[in-house]
Amino acid sequence: MCEGKQYDTKSDIWALGCVLYEMACREKAFDGSNLPALVNKIMQSNYKPVNETYSSHFREIVDKLLTKDPEDRPSADTVLHQVSGLAQFYRHREKKDSETEIVRSVLYILDTSLLALSPINLPHHCVIKSISVGESHIIASTENQCTFTWGKGTSGQLGHGNRMSLYTPTNVDALQGKYVISVSCGEDFSFFVTDNGLLLSCGAVASKCLGHSDLFEDVLKPKLCEAMLSTDVIAVTCGPQHVATTTKSGVAFTWGCGASGRLGHGNEKDQLFPTPVSFREEFVRVKRVRCGIDGTMFLTDDDTLYACGSNRYNKLGLNKRKGFLLAIKTMLNNADEVTEVSRVTTPQPIKIIGNKRCRDFSLGPSHSAITVESGQIYTFGWNRDGQLGAGGTKVNNDGLNLVKSMESQHSKYVACCRSYTAVVTDRDCLFVWGQPPPTNLDELALRGVLLSDSEDSESEVLVAMVNDNVADKVHSAEHPPVSRVPSNHGNKILSADNATQHHSP
Secondary structure, X not given: OOOOOOOOHHHHHHHXXXXXXXXXXXXXXXXXOOHHHHHHHHHOOXXXXXXXXXXXXXXXXXXXXXXXXXXXXXXXXXXXXXXXXXXXXXXXXXXXXXXXXXOEEEEEEEEOOOOEEEEOOOOOOOOEEEEEEOOOEEEEEEOOOOEEEEEOOOOOOOOOOOOOOEEEEEEOHHHXXXXXXXXXXXXXXXXXXXXXOOEEEEEOHHHOOOOOOOOOOOEEEEEEOHHHXXXXXXXXXXXXXXXXXXXXXXXXXXXXXXXXXXXXXXXXXXXXXXXXXXXXXXXXXXXXXXXXXXXXXXXXXXXXXXXXXXXXHHOOOOOOOOOHHHHXXXXXXXXXXXXXXXXXXXXXXXXXXXXXXXXXXXXXXOEEEEEEOOOOEEEEEOOOOOOOOXXXXXXXXXXXXXXXXXXXXXXXXXXEOOOEEEEEEOOOOEEEEEOXXXXXXXXXXXXXXXXXXXXXXXXXXXXXXEEOOEEEEEEOOOOOOEEEOOOOOOOOOOEOOOOOOEOOO
């Protein structure tokens, strides 16, 4: 129609795609301030991908309907068949889900040297909604509107109205009855997000991260961040000394320590209050944020991954790759600065990822990792301890490393720690490689991985570890499948004593 060509059934298919997109996303697939701008977007087939909360099957149907070339669009019969199959699949899944009820969540400590699990004492029937593991304390919120904290409490970071340290999970009375959907631990402070978009914090006022005004004493109970009352917060993440949130409108806010440009505001100044992050590109909507020790990563609606902060060891993937001739020229001219990026103060796209659609990502102290929609996992950064999963400890700070020994798996979640990497697959298996540091087993109550458990189902493979490309699988009916690996700013998430080094998963 935009080109003045004859209208036919393929145009109807495209129109159906526009209607389906608007029903799902609650916004028009193509929109413009004037008719020429609208026509230009349509001709370029420029629309934001359907949100990942919908299944890949549904998103694929919408993409096919909106295909630019009419010949590549499906027929009405094909669309009807695909939609009918999708509806039948979900009717079957809903029936199966109703028959298999998740009874509880269990939090375990994993000693990687023995592959032994030790449960943490939580109420028997709680289902964990969100969990965060800090350097010295842990937060876990549950579906039944309880929030538990334990660990070091000397700055009031546990939220119990005192400075006591606790070695068992204890319910925060000030949050009783509130449905907390996201939690995060800083170095000596804590953050909580409720289902109605409110942000609360407690802990050390000296951290300059609490987001409150006119504070002169530590906050011992969760206190509402009034600066964020005008927006709906959906998630929060903390580094040791900075904080980031995402909002329902797709805006990211950061505050706290600004060293190395980790806040993304174009400078290295500290920010006491939540400040929106600006992107060079227009109409960027952030759907997820991760904080590292001295950097931050942002994932947008179109699955572009941005980063700011310290790029030491190329852990943000921002160094320009050196070809052989360029490497020789650089060495002869002593011009390392041409390709090395030490830090960036505004969010920059991580170009070495290419057009891969990011599924999950983690920013560690010296390396980073992403899982993509195809299930593969890529790592980049420092590799002294084999944490990149490249089968050795060769240092390559310039490129993107595909973890080849994980290609037969479909990776889902990833966590990067100081000297090792942990991944959970779609089959709920946990893989670990690198050098897990020794842990004092007296402090096991402060380390953990979140596991899902159903009393009606038998577990299969819990952990698969590879030595010299040979997988050793541990089967145990006593061990439930892993569903998440919580990690914050490079602390240990898996307990280890006399750990063995593994360069491959």
